[in-house]
Amino acid sequence: MPxxxxxxxxxxxxxxxxxxxxxxxxxxxxxxxxxxxVGSGATEFADDHSGVDLLVLCPPGRGAEVAAxxxxxxxxxxxxxxxxxxxxxxxxIALWERExxxxxxxxxxxSALYALRHCQVLxxxxxxxxxxxxxxxxxxxxxWRAKALARYRLFRQRKASLAWALRRGQPxxxxxxxxxxxxxxxxxxxxxxxxxxxxRKWLFRGAMRTRLGRELRPLILExxxxxxxxxxxxxxxxxxxxxxxGILTRIQDAVEGALRAQGWM
Numbered sequence: 001m002p003x004x005x006x007x008x009x010x011x012x013x014x015x016x017x018x019x020x021x022x023x024x025x026x027x028x029x030x031x032x033x034x035x036x037x038v039g040s041g042a043t044e045f046a047d048d049h050s051g052v053d054l055l056v057l058c059p060p061g062r063g064a065e066v067a068a069x070x071x072x073x074x075x076x077x078x079x080x081x082x083x084x085x086x087x088x089x090x091x092x093i094a095l096w097e098r099e100x101x102x103x104x105x106x107x108x109x110x111s112a113l114y115a116l117r118h119c120q121v122l123x124x125x126x127x128x129x130x131x132x133x134x135x136x137x138x139x140x141x142x143x144w145r146a147k148a149l150a151r152y153r154l155f156r157q158r159k160a161s162l163a164w165a166l167r168r169g170q171p172x173x174x175x176x177x178x179x180x181x182x183x184x185x186x187x188x189x190x191x192x193x194x195x196x197x198x199x200r201k202w203l204f205r206g207a208m209r210t211r212l213g214r215e216l217r218p219l220i221l222e223x224x225x226x227x228x229x230x231x232x233x234x235x236x237x238x239x240x241x242x243x244x245x246g247i248l249t250r251i252q253d254a255v256e257g258a259l260r261a262q263g264w265m
Contacts, residue, residue, distance in 0.1 A: 008037070016086070018087035036119040036122060037053065039052075040199070042118050045199075051090065060099050070084050070093060105132060148188050148191040148264060151191070155185055162248070166242055174230045178227065195210075219254065229243055
């Protein structure tokens with residue numbers, strides 16, 4: 001896997017080095033622009049399907065100019081996405097003006113925090129990425145606590161919704177609630193470690209490596225193995241007698257125990 005990540009990093013460096021020549025419109029803002037390798041290729045989750053994902057942070061007021069040079073839409077408050085090919089390497093690009101991206105970090109946005117904590121800097125002559133990486137690395141514990149408790153409330157809401165769907169015999173709604181409540185549970189595994197959760201594609205794998213995730217692993221695997229019960233609602237419309245709901249209650253008990261042990265409840 002390290003060799004694979006090194007290969008992706010090498011492709012990213014080649015692409016970024018070729019960009020000023022292949023996209024001449026970048027020249028005016030290039031020395032103040034930072035380009036970071038993000039996505040699975042910059043993380044432990046790199047595999048043979050990982051591509052070159054670039055986060056481009058341009059100076060304030062230059063977003064439209066950089067976007068035009070790359071053939072992309074101008075970035076708004078939520079950035080801009082597109083693709084470009086340089087040095088024969090096809091790259092997926094997320095373009096942001098630096099101040100807009102800084103606001104994401106100040107709001108403790110999970111995706112922004114994760115990207116900055118796991119990125120590889122490929123181009124940054126002005127040193128613009130350093131302060132942003134520093135901000136992403138130093139998140140107050142109170143932020144993780146607030147995020148964990150917010151997810152815990154959402155977890156309980158989805159569990160209550162699941163109980164209602166079981167009573168009414170609604171398998172599709174049950175599955176929808178299962179997906180959401182597991183997402184909240186897996187995110188809490190990360191927050192208890194003082195980390196932002198991984199991208200949704202890798203959320204399950206990464207969460208299972210955390211302390212809480214290792215404790216929950218047998219329960220979650222039992223839970224997933226029992227999803228077929230939704231088809232017949234466990235033989236009962238009563239959540240109290242539903243096996244799936246019973247496993248979920250055990251998962252909730254483990255999560256509550258971890259939150260209490262952390263002093264967060």
